[in-house]
Amino acid sequence: MFSSKIIGVGHYVPENIVTNKDLEKLMDTSDKWIQDRTGIKERRFHSHEKGSTAKMGVKAAKIAMERAGVTNNDIDAIVFATLSSDYYFPGSGVLVQHQLKMGTKPAIDIRAQCSGFIYSLSVADQFIKTGMYKRILVIGADTQNIALDLTTRGRDMGVLFGDGAGAAVLERTEDNKKGILSTHLYTQGEFADLLCIREPGSGHDRIIYPDMHKNYLNIHPQMNGKFVFKNAVMRMPEAIKQALKTNNLKVTDIDMLLTHQANLRISQVVQKFLRLPNEKVYNNIQKYGNTTSATIPILLSELWEQGKIKEGQLYAMAAFGSGFTWASALIRW
Ligand SMILES: CC(C)(COP(=O)(O)OP(=O)(O)OC[C@H]1O[C@@H](n2cnc3c(N)ncnc32)[C@H](O)[C@@H]1OP(=O)(O)O)[C@@H](O)C(=O)NCCC(=O)NCCS
Numbered sequence: 001m002f003s004s005k006i007i008g009v010g011h012y013v014p015e016n017i018v019t020n021k022d023l024e025k026l027m028d029t030s031d032k033w034i035q036d037r038t039g040i041k042e043r044r045f046h047s048h049e050k051g052s053t054a055k056m057g058v059k060a061a062k063i064a065m066e067r068a069g070v071t072n073n074d075i076d077a078i079v080f081a082t083l084s085s086d087y088y089f090p091g092s093g094v095l096v097q098h099q100l101k102m103g104t105k106p107a108i109d110i111r112a113q114c115s116g117f118i119y120s121l122s123v124a125d126q127f128i129k130t131g132m133y134k135r136i137l138v139i140g141a142d143t144q145n146i147a148l149d150l151t152t153r154g155r156d157m158g159v160l161f162g163d164g165a166g167a168a169v170l171e172r173t174e175d176n177k178k179g180i181l182s183t184h185l186y187t188q189g190e191f192a193d194l195l196c197i198r199e200p201g202s203g204h205d206r207i208i209y210p211d212m213h214k215n216y217l218n219i220h221p222q223m224n225g226k227f228v229f230k231n232a233v234m235r236m237p238e239a240i241k242q243a244l245k246t247n248n249l250k251v252t253d254i255d256m257l258l259t260h261q262a263n264l265r266i267s268q269v270v271q272k273f274l275r276l277p278n279e280k281v282y283n284n285i286q287k288y289g290n291t292t293s294a295t296i297p298i299l300l301s302e303l304w305e306q307g308k309i310k311e312g313q314l315y316a317m318a319a320f321g322s323g324f325t326w327a328s329a330l331i332r333w
Pocket residue numbers: 028029030033034037038114155156157159223224225226228229232262263266290320321322
């Protein structure tokens with residue numbers, strides 16, 4: 001039986017920094033409210049002239065491949081997580097495959113929103129475990145800024161998100177004490193309407209129809225913030241505990257906890273539930289806001305850059321988002 005290990009990670013965020021003060025000019029909000037309620041100080045927005053979800057993904061992927069010491073020829077497949085693909089169809093994975101000049105290698109898009117990267121890791125892990133592929137590029141990238149209503153009407157969602165991309169190269173190993181020990185995926189579709197963008201969608205006469213822009217509630221992201229918050233703080237620790245149980249490990253075995261960065265308060269509650277000290281937790285929402293499927297690989301890539309990823313250490317990751325979907329992964333580096 002094979003396992004898969006991460007041999008390189010990379011990330012890219014757009015240069016354009018949007019601070020809370022910048023948002024104050026667009027809507028009735030304040031730097032204090034945003035920092036107190038979410039922990040966010042600033043985020044990155046890309047401009048459509050310069051970037052797209054696929055282009056950000058390519059930039060992150062190139063860094064991950066370079067750090068892994070592999071080239072496009074060494075990769076057997078791409079698994080691409082996003083909720084904001086460049087086209088309505090096809091997904092952004094095929095665009096990345098083309099831009100990376102990867103011949104006819106397969107590209108699979110995963111739509112699991114904020115849990116997308118861990119879902120994608122899980123999919124890639126299964127392909128590697130079965131022996132079908134040896135090396136897979138897993139990417140999480142999202143462009144949120146163009147969907148947000150950056151006026152007072154949309155301020156509850158508008159201040160939360162940023163754009164970015166992260167990537168990891170997974171490689172087959174025969175040492176099954178290392179690498180991805182397990183992934184755990186969950187869905188609760190009954191709550192799809194509580195965190196979503198409804199249109200453009202297939203439940204209408206036409207994808208685009210006259211006056212569509214007037215249907216404000218459908219074309220911008222909508223969320224029941226309090227309900228999402230309560231579920232996120234319950235589900236992420238639950239998923240991590242399940243992962244530990246599966247692997248016969250304890251919370252005290254965790255060397256580093258990486259949670260999806262949706263709100264610093266959510267991450268702090270998860271940390272508290274797990275009783276982990278600050279030095280075993282890494283958060284970066286202050287700089288980037290919620291980057292959706294890019295969050296977990298950006299966290300990993302920053303730790304890599306800081307030289308904090310050490311062989312033999314145990315990484316616990318959890319994400320929660322629209323769907324609802326949630327997931328955990330346990331990785332022995
Ligand atoms: C969105 C969130 C930060 C709101 O925080 P909250 O403490 O629940 O705040 P509330 O929704 O109760 O709003 C409190 C007040 O602040 C106001 N408010 C909302 N957004 C605001 C903003 N950006 N600036 C200033 N005031 C704002 C509300 O209108 C409300 O005013 P009211 O009391 O006069 O009605 C929080 O619910 C959250 O983080 N939820 C989960 C988010 C998440 O995880 N999303 C994505 C998952 S992937």
